[in-house]
Amino acid sequence: MARALRERGLHGVGLAEVLADAGAPKGVLYHHFPGGKTELATAAIAAVTEAMVQRLQALLAAGADPVAALTRWVGEAERQLVRSQFTAGCPLATVALETTPDDQALRQALDTAFVRIRSTVADALAASGIPPARAQMLAGLVLAAYEGGLLQARVAQDGAVLQSVLQGLVRWIESEIPGRSPATPHLPPTPEAS
Template identity: 50%
Template structure:
């Protein structure tokens, strides 16, 4: 598959967000990592770094949605799929020497009220991720599927953040194990 200039820019931004955050990388370094001249950024993203960040957030949400589709296909039981998702994330973080975090989390932590386009894109991305999880949990009869989906996303983001800072996956592993055990206790209970 041919990678377009736009795709290269988005991929470089996603990598930068995972490693350094939005404000941790300058445009020159971002363009150098994509091996592209400065003019192509503004050709594809007239709003500059903000437009590129929004496109990267949207791409991450799309990729996560596709990853969940594939994961739930391979592991039809939602808790097994979610455990695998969290394990894959932890493996990626450990393999990167605790450098590669979640690109959505890093930009969310940096954004302020003035970053309306970025915050709107983040809100849509997190809503998409929660909805995919909720649909799977609901399909399998889990009570409070929306709440569980939100809890898994919060556990993922908070656990990865703690693991990244500590350089140790124990907090995420412990939280995942506990949440899955608690959820398995009554998966058939329907919410009122």
């Protein structure tokens, strides 16, 4: 379901397609997800969020530098987008753009996801010496830049769009870390450029 949401969004995918990809009969879906497509989508949102947070935490644990970790994290998303030939964006943004005020379960799942990601980023920034309130604000900008940059790169079919957003964001974050001066991050070339 996460792959389908990433590529086509909630309304662009049918349950028959998801079941066929999983090789599962329809009865299995309603046994495990009595709420049908919406419940399956909320479970996919939770799973994607967990994977995103775990990956970011692993990058932070490996280097303990939030700028390097965020640069790699966003870079990995950009490479995944390019590898998919710009079809696989972030499923959180894709579903969020489709929700209406009536989609309470989806909106709650997305809000929980965004709060969890922002909290992970804010904790990392605060650990680098940025005051907690400022770290929270910057974490909101990181998530907005991540989602917006992926969306713009997907539409433009150009990974450089996301890299440009990342460079500006990294310079800003570096300027906020006590004792650190901003430097232009070295980003790996996109697969097309190499």
